[in-house]
Amino acid sequence: MNKILLIFFLIAFSSKSFACICTVFWNEWNEQQTIEMINYTDVIFIGELKTLADDCYEFEITNVFNGNVKKGEIVTGYYVTSCSDMPYANGKYLIYGDYNRIDGEILLDYSQCSPSRKISDIKTKRESEYLTKEIELLNECFNKKVTLEK
Numbered sequence: 045m046n047k048i049l050l051i052f053f054l055i056a057f058s059s060k061s062f063a064c065i066c067t068v069f070w071n072e073w074n075e076q077q078t079i080e081m082i083n084y085t086d087v088i089f090i091g092e093l094k095t096l097a098d099d100c101y102e103f104e105i106t107n108v109f110n111g112n113v114k115k116g117e118i119v120t121g122y123y124v125t126s127c128s129d130m131p132y133a134n135g136k137y138l139i140y141g142d143y144n145r146i147d148g149e150i151l152l153d154y155s156q157c158s159p160s161r162k163i164s165d166i167k168t169k170r171e172s173e174y175l176t177k178e179i180e181l182l183n184e185c186f187n188k189k190v191t192l193e194k
Contacts, residue, residue, distance in 0.1 A: 064126050090192075094134075138175075
């Protein structure tokens with residue numbers, strides 16, 4: 045019993061944790077939090093998931109808000125850290141990604157803590173309104189005219 049308690053306390057109060065802890069939850073529209081994310085993200089795009097395997101995925105870019113990518117380009121991303129996220133099924137995604145240099149290679153990664161999500165699965169009115177506000181803000185910030193097909 046003492047060993048179990050000791051293990052529990054070592055895990056619970058360890059100064060190093062391997063879990064991802066998000067300080068922001070993207071359930072509600074918050075313009076200020078979205079602006080902060082925009083300011084600290086390397087690339088923001090809408091892409092169609094083309095390939096998904098193990099810890100790797102590929103998106104075909106359909107719209108670009110920010111970053112060094114072009115419409116029609118295929119970008120490859122990886123599950124890099126415990127905070128990385130992975131797309132789960134084919135469809136369109138809004139991605140707030142970052143580039144990481146690992147073993148001399150530059151890899152695209154997007155976080156569980158970002159507002160990245162599969163937009164082709166949005167079904168509720170509330171989710172749709174949130175996405176509309178977000179696209180309007182991205183268009184305003186980057187002087188774009190991106191619209192989503194209905």
